[in-house]
Structures are given as C-alpha cells and as structure tokens.
Amino acid sequence: MGIRFEVLARDPTGARLGRLHTPHGVIDTPVFMPVGTAASVKGVTQQQLEALDCQILLGNTYHLYLRPGHELVARLGGLHKFMAWPRAILTDSGGFQVFSLAELRKINDDGVTFRSHLDGSEHFLSPERAVEIQMALGSDIMMVLDECIEYPAERERAREAAVRSLAWARRCKQHFDQHADAQRQALFGIVQGGGYADLRRENADQLVELDLPGYAVGGLAVGEPHALTCEMTEATTARLPAEKPRYLMGVGYPEDIPDYVMRGVDMMDCVLPTRNARNGLLFTSAGRLAIKNAPYAADEGPVDANCNCMVCTRYSRAYLRHLFASNEMLGAILNTIHNLHFYLALMRRIREAIAAGRLAQFAAEWRAALTGGGTHSA
C-alpha cells in the first residue's frame, strides 16, 4: 500500500487536519513522534507507548547502524519485529547524528566519513548507503541524507549545504526507486537553507521536482530563536505541495508546537519530553516543573491537576520527588510517561482545535498558560 496522505480539514491559520496511511497503521495528523533512539523510547515499554496512544515512533539510523547493526535487524525481520512495535516507524537518515555526535567527519560530494562515538571505528555514509540502511531497518518512512549545519551559519555555507543536500536527495531518490519497495516504505525529502528564506524557497522548489511522498523542514531546532524557526518553516511550507505531509524535524517546546502547526506542519519529533523527564523536568498545563525542588517534598498533589495520565491519577509530586532524589529508575519511568502523555494529549487538543477552526485562539491561550503570558520560555 505504501504511504498515503489525506488532508481532512484546513484551519484559517494554514493548519491542516490530516490522516497519514502507512503499512503499519493510520496516523492522525498533526502528530508528534516520540524518539526511540536505539530501538527503545528510553524508560517506557512498548505496551506503555500503546496505552499512551502513540501511533508512530522515530528511530535513529545512526545508532541502529552502529548497534545492533542494520544487517542484524534485517535478519531478525526488520525494526518493527525486532523491537516488537507493530505501529509505524520513521527513521532519520543518520546524517544529523553523524554531524552532531560522531568524530572526525570528512565530508565531500560523495558522502561523509566518520568515526563511531562508541568505539572509534571508521564508517562511510553516502546517500545510497543511507537508503540501504533504512531499507534494511524497514521503517515505514525513511529520510534522505542531508548535510546538517550549525547555527548560525554564513549564507554561503548554508547555500553550499543546501545544494549538496539537494544532490544527495536526488541520489537517494534514484537509489530508492531502483532498489526499495515503495509498497512497504516511503522516502521523504528534506529542505535545507539555514536561516535564509530565499535559500529555503529555492531549495524547496527544486526538491519538490523529485515528487517525493513527503517533505521535511530540516536544519532547524539547532539553537536559533523561535521566531526564526517559524519564519523558515513558513517560507518552506509555502512552497511544498499541499497534498503531501510536512515534517518539521526536531521540534519542540510544548508552547511552540501550535505555532508550527499553524504554519502547515503535520509531523514533529523531539527528545524534549523523554530527555527532560530523565532530568526531572516535567511539562504541565501551567508550565514546567522541576521535580527536585524542595517545595514538592511534601506535596500530595499530582504533577498536573489537569492531566489524566496514569502518573497524575496515581502518584504524588512528593513521591516523584523522592524517586528523583533517590535516583530510582521509577522516577525516570513515571516522568517519561507523564511528559509523553502531555505531548500526545497536546496533539489531540490541536487536532480538535483545527477541526473547530479555532487553532489560533487555542495557540494563544496555550502559550499564555504555559509561560505566564510571556513569549518563548526556552
């Protein structure tokens, strides 16, 4: 069947209510994808993810390639079977981690040579290789290899990376068309261009010529101000075909998520809910809460009185603080479940707001509630 996307409704803001059909289930969009780096969303079982109504996970190709290895995963029936996850999976290309995590990177037009952060071994990642690895993993959606640059970056550097990323996207597409099973997997493109709207527009226009089933906005959420993330996202989505899903990579803070949706974004992923959970930072409908703080030691209330997750309905702040202070694994587990529920519940509310044509109002109220009326609180 492959990937199929339906836009069910549009909001006056430009937000879209959609449905993404994948070989492993139908996903309501806008959707947030929890990050399952090494074939596991850190701290939670697959059963708990199902109970949270998580419909799609993100897997990191770089990590899975290094350990346990894509060939082993393929031999064991692919990533879904390996990690016992029957729902959809999107994998990144590995590029982002190569550029952010690996050592001794040498990049040229062919691809990128790097050393594993685990054992220093040398590896080569090319557009073709990125597709091969993701074919072995068997993700529902795979991403093209792109060159990820730092923020801020000079215009010329951003332009060159965008040009190279486009050339790599063409090679990914060619390799995919020759070797992959389009009934089983889909290849998404990634628009680059740094913080330069004209570069992004040009890059998007050229990328769209490849007629891929979906497009991502890449190279953002790397430290730039929220306003720039919004501006670049808007400049990009304006040039993407309306009938294809758009994926904004690596975002974001809960108060910012509606802003991206209002700019036509259908898919997002971020480590914030899971990583913050392990650091004791909890998201609530009144803003963030650092569970280690002393006032919570005797606080019998739930993390968030407006939350109906299994953590808030059963456990107190006092207990969660004790678990965190005692370095008990259960602290990280419960914090993760709460934070993931918070994000997934937010996406449900966003979809309801789009359906009701009132997303702009919801976004303003939501930001005010989370930040005390201020702007970005990152």
Next chain:
Amino acid sequence: MGIRFEVLARDPTGARLGRLHTPHGVIDTPVFMPVGTAASVKGVTQQQLEALDCQILLGNTYHLYLRPGHELVARLGGLHKFMAWPRAILTDSGGFQVFSLAELRKINDDGVTFRSHLDGSEHFLSPERAVEIQMALGSDIMMVLDECIEYPAERERAREAAVRSLAWARRCKQHFDQHADAQRQALFGIVQGGGYADLRRENADQLVELDLPGYAVGGLAVGEPHALTCEMTEATTARLPAEKPRYLMGVGYPEDIPDYVMRGVDMMDCVLPTRNARNGLLFTSAGRLAIKNAPYAADEGPVDANCNCMVCTRYSRAYLRHLFASNEMLGAILNTIHNLHFYLALMRRIREAIAAGRLAQFAAEWRAALTGGGTHSA
C-alpha cells in the same frame, strides 16, 4: 482487623498452604515478596506489579528512615499512600542494613549507633525506635529489631547476638503493645542463633513466649551453604507455633525455594530477581541465562519458551541483549518484569503442588530442570 493467618492444607513434607489476611488484602501463601527498598521495586511501576499479581511488597526501613524520612511518609498518609500501593507491605526493622550498609556501628544493649551511608550523619536505632519508625511507615507487618551477625560466626558470638535479639524483641513487643494499633499493624519476631541448631531452638522457644502473630527465621542467606540454611530453618520452624506464619528472611535462588517451603516456610523475600535483572541475569525454567552473551544477539526466541509473561510473549532474546548491550533502561525494566514473573509463577506452582500433595516431587523435578540435575548452583 489486624493480621489473621489460616492454614488451609498441609503437605506430607511439612509445607503449608495458607492465607494471610492483612488490612491491605488477603495473601495466598507460601508467598514471595519483591523488595521495594526505597518505596519502589526498582524498574517497575506499581501498575506492572499489580499486573504480575504481586500481593505484598517488602520495604526497607533503614532506607526509608534516611530518605525521605519516616516522619514525612507519616505526614503524607503512610507508606501505602506515599508509594500508591494499595496492597500489603511488610517492613524490616532497619537492623540488617545498619549492620551491612551503614558505617561506624557502635552496638550495646540499648541499641545501635550508626552513620548514614548517604551523608555520614549519625543516628541511633533502638528496639523502641524501630517500632516507632515502622508505626510511622504504617506497614501491615513490622519486624522486631535484631542483631544481625556475619557468617561464619563463633558459637559465643551467635549466642550473645541471639540473647540480645530476644531482649530487643521483648522491648519491641512492649513498645508495640503500648503505642501501636494492632488493628492496623502486626509485629513479627525474628529467631536468631547463627548456624547452631540448639541456639536456634532455645531462641525460638523463648521468643514464642511473646505470643507474636508471626515469626521470622533471621540471620540466614548471608553466605552459608544451602544445606545449613535448610537445617537451621527446619530446626527453627519445628519450634514455631503451627498456626502462625513463618517468614524466612532474604531467600533465595529459585531452585532452593521449594526446599524452604518443605520446611514449613510461608513467606520469603529476596533481591535476587530484581538485582539480577539489572545485571542481565534472567531466570528460566531451564536455568539461568546471561543475556549479554553473544549467541543471543540473533536469537529470535523468548527468554523462556515456557513463560507466559508480557516479556516472553512479546520480546526476543536478541532485543533484550541489544537493550542490555546499549545500556537502555528498557533492558532493566523488561528483565525485572520477567524475573519477578518467574518467582511469582513459581510460588503459584508451589501452592498447586502443596494442594495436590506432591510438593516433594515438584521440588526434585524443579531443581533438576533448573540446575541440570545437580545440587545447589549458586
């Protein structure tokens, strides 16, 4: 209502099928109690413990006294409410950890002075104080303070510790009778006497005069051979009243558990299933399995083909090995769930065997299956 114990059936071996009524539920015995050291069974949620059909947990008074503190737990409604665990809880007296974990112990007939292993602060634990702390925690069953000695220990040292433990038990009982609510909590005694059967018999006979609602066999599972554990257990339970529950503290390996039950033991606790799980050691119906071993890397089978736990029905050895090798939290979580299921399922089979009058046969078959026919494999 307090504690009430019924013996429903006796096996020819001396094993008993029973029912322990507590203010927080009825427990089928023989029972295994998972250890929830710091108000958490490491790696699993309370929901998962309920799904495992765990009916009673053990809490460590020493740890809870130091952090978060028994007074805070009392202020928050007691340990059940604090940790959101509606079923039964047994707490130890804190003595074992003081003697094994704390620093700079000074012991005399009054009690024991020690330094916290967390921050070096000085504390004093007396029989009265141990009861006070456990009253604050609100456990269904509390234990008397006893002097725990090393193995091996000279006869005179074992005798002195047993005499002191008996005197402390009397003071615990007196303090409990004056201050505690016997409808809400019960106090169990602990028989000491090291590896000397006559000391144990004498200690048991004197302890039984206190007419406590239950008795423990203490000071075992400290490194002595399995045969001695059995001998001391048998010497002790022979002197304990038949109508009261018997608790063998700190045992044991799965292949040994039936041996204790055959000597009239009704309750046990041990960190083995949970601690081993975190170290990647899994219990199976064919013996132990170190999940880190290379042959499991491509093993699509479950940990134990005879196990119907949520781990064995969903995840492969290959996946669990990957999680362990990658130091993913989920590895420890799933291993813990499997190992706890293994112990709790064993106890169900033991209860069935007692009811059918065939525990001796089951015990022999069980040991043979787990150890390949040999004796103790610790």
